[in-house]
Every structure is written in C-alpha cells, then in structure tokens.
Amino acid sequence: MTFAIEALNVEKRYGALQALAGVSLAVAEGEFFGLLGPNGAGKTTLISIIAGLSRASAGQVRVMGSDVIADYRRARRMLGVVPQELVFDPFFTVRETLRIQSGYFGLRSNDAWIDEVIHHLDLGAKADANMRTLSGGMKRRVLVAQALVHRPPVIVLDEPTAGVDVELRQGLWRFIRRLNRDGHTIVLTTHYLEEAEELCDRIAMLKAGRIVALDSTRNLLDTFSGLVLKLRLDRDSLPDGLEAEILSRDTGRFTLRLRDYAALEEVLHRLRGAGAAIRELELEPPDLEEVFLRVMAKH
C-alpha cells in the first residue's frame, strides 16, 4: 500500500539538541491527519523534513511512495506546504506570485486553475494588488493558494490559523474540508485543539521529538478523556463510595470527574439510592484538550 506520507525512524539533531528522536508514522491517502504537540515538540522540524526544507539526520521519509531525497522531484510535486510564517515576496502581485509558483512546478499554462483557487479563497478583489498591501489574513490565503497551484494530492498546513480571525478561519476550513472530500490528504498542525478534534480523523501527538500518542481521534477521546459532571443537589454532601474524583464542592454544587459513561450510571445510581434529588445537571463531554494534557503529563 502506498501511503500519502510515510516516516520511518526519522531523527534530527542540531548539534547537541535532538529535535526528533526516531519518529515513525504513516498517513493514509485521503486522511485528515493532525500533528499536535507543545512548542518545540518537533512538529515543524518533521514537516520541514517531509517538505525537503531540512534533511533528516537518520531515517527515511516518503511522500506518495517517493523518497524525499532520492526522488525529490516527484515527492515535491505530490506535496503542497503552507508554511507557518507569514512570508511573501514584496516584488509581486497576488496573481504574479501564483503564476511564478506554478511555473516552479513546470506548469506554465495554469491560469484556469489559478483563477479557481483565487475564487475559492476569496482573493479575486486583490488578485492584482501587490503582496505588500495585503492584510495578514489575505497573505495567509495567498500562502494557501501557493501550496495548491500544482494540485498536490497531499497538503500540509503548519498552523494555518495562527493569528487569523474567526471568519477567515471558518472559510479556510470549509475549503480545506472540501479538498479533503475531493480526495486530498491533509496533514495539519495547530494549537487550537478544538479545530483538530473537529477536523482530524487521526492524530499524532509529539513531545520532545517522540510520538507519544497515535490513534484515531475517537479512540483518543475514548481512551484518555473523562467526563466532567456538574451537579447541584438538594443537600451539601455526596453519598459515600462514589468512584469519582471531586474537583470542587460548594454548598450543594459539585464538580466531579468521571472515567466514562459507565461511571455516570454508577453516580446516578448511588444518588438515587441515597435519596438525593438533582436540581441541576451538566455534563461536559470529553475533549481533545483534556486528552492532550493527560497525554503530555503522562510522558
């Protein structure tokens, strides 16, 4: 089977610093894959190696089956990268920028697709404006457009929504989801965990250059996260023997952390057994932030 991205024991050292300490992962074609981790975990380093911007100290990386060093021409044609930094060339307009980027991939009559990308990213009004005159959000869109000019089957977005307003963020995600539905593989790094939870099929969590969790988003949520139950009772005490961690209590109000939905059954059962009446109840479902914090604390 050909993977969209395949990394095998990738290591990267900068002098004494070990940025990646043997990372292996495989992203299937058509997946929406999240790469999460705190700052300095090695996400951008891994992306740089996948994109050929940086060379691994050891290990191998393939994009759509092509080695990023030995067969870099094909590997790079298969890959579109949206860099994290808001970079641009101040000499050119939006359209010139996209035409030039397209030409770098050997595509010299690509105007129909460039127009389509401009349209979908809502850049039409600024197509002939110089890059310097664009707002940060607009520049970010051009970066996305540049990554797409050669219609790569695999798209890597390195924190594409950092410092981007809500409207653009949502528009961007609609577009990226559409690309994913059309068959593009998407790899995403982000600090917004709710975005990753909503978008990604599978998630890898990196810490200090190692993968510390790699599973489907659903499994991660099921495995690591508990539920938070907020209760207001007709009394100031809870029944004995509750298998729940009490996060806070305050005259009839309790916040409990439960392992899972079975534990919720158990709590309700004991409350009924003790004759307690529930005045208010609020249940917060598991979220990725909780999973992330637990995974990071564990490793």
Place this chain on the structure above:
Amino acid sequence: MGSFPTLLYKETLRFWKVSFQTVAAPVLMALLYLVVFAHALGGRVAIYDQVSYAQFLVPGLVMMSVLQNSFANSSSSLIQSKITGNVVFMLLPPISYLEFFAAYVLASVIRGLVVGAGVLAVTVWFVELHMVAPLWVFGFALLGAALLGALGLVAGIWADKFDQIAAFQNFVILPLTFLSGVFYSIRTLPAIWQAVSHLNPFFYMIDGFRYGFFGMSDFPPLASLAVVAASFVLLSAGCLLLLRSGYKLRQ
C-alpha cells in the same frame, strides 16, 4: 526545462520592477564618474597614443558597472529572500540546484549587461568611441558578469544579514574594481604594484574588455579571457557544491 524559465523570469522581473534603482541609478553613477574624472584628469593622463583619457575611461566604467551590478543582483536577491523567508517558495518546488544556479547567474548577467549597455548608451553622447573588436567586448562582458553573478550567489548563500553583503561589496568588490585599472592603466604603476595588480581577477576583465574597444591592452586578451573563464569555472563549481549540499539553505 522544468523550473528554470520561471525562476529566470522571476529574477529578471524582480530587478526590472525597481529599474530606477537597479538600472537608472548605476548609469547615473557611471556618468558622474566620467564627468568628474575626465574633467579632473583629462589632458594630464595619457595611456595609449590617439586615445584620450575620457575614451580610455569609458570602457572601464562600463565594465565596472557590469561587474558591480551582476554581483548586486544575485547577492541582494538571495539575501532578501533568505531574510524575509520567501526563499521557502523556491525550496519547496522541485527546482534542481543546477536550475537554481543557472537562473540566478543568468538574471545577474542580464542586469549587468543592461546596466552596461545603459552606461555605454549615455556616455557615447559625451565621448567618441569605436569598438574595433565587438566580440571581445561582448565575450568579456558576458563572462565577467557571469563570474560576478556566481560570486554574488555565493555571498548570498553564505551571508545571514544585509550587513555582510554590504561588507562584501565595500571591502572586496569595490577595492578590487577600483584597483583593477578602471581609472588608470597598470603600466603607469611601479613594478611591484603592477605585479600585485596581476593577482586581481578584475584587472583581466577590465583590460580584456578595453581591448575590444582599442585593440590594445596591458595583457594579451586571450590570456585574460582564459583567466576569467577559469575563475568562472572554479567559482561555479564551488557554488554548485554549496547549493547541492544545501548549505545554509536546507539545514
């Protein structure tokens, strides 16, 4: 052909969009040199028979402009891309190191020749000049521009800051051009300084280029051409090795 035509187009368009700075300004600068030096030294310095000082000076100024602007083009373009980060747009696509080298050097050659032609076009209004061997003129301009374009590329790869490029320009390129015989013939120098001048590769470019105008030179033009060509080949090999290794571009 791949990425090369687009990279060449981008590099050429880049300087052309700011041609007031990259073409008009150096032409004006050369004209000022001509006016000031020809006025100050005209009639006092005789180099070849039947060649006035102003006539002698013009080819030197043309070639100096060619060389300085070829260097400025590749070095400033690359350092700007590195510092602003947009070099990433050239590193992500499948551009080979050979294409990268060829596009940067050729764009530098174009800028050098455009500026050189501009200087020539402006100065011939003031000084009567004939080319006795235009092929020599063109050959030296082309090779000299390519050599400096490659040198600018090496400087752009190596430098991390604008200051370093400026230092390279002020402390290497400028002294070497000024001491290469742009404003004088090295035959007027004491023997020791003549010998030192022969170590300066810029001397051979200026001297060979001038030969194309007057059919006279301080050094045999074919030997000068060989020196310049050998320097270009050596420097290009070094530059290609740097690019292939990814030095300072792909960590």
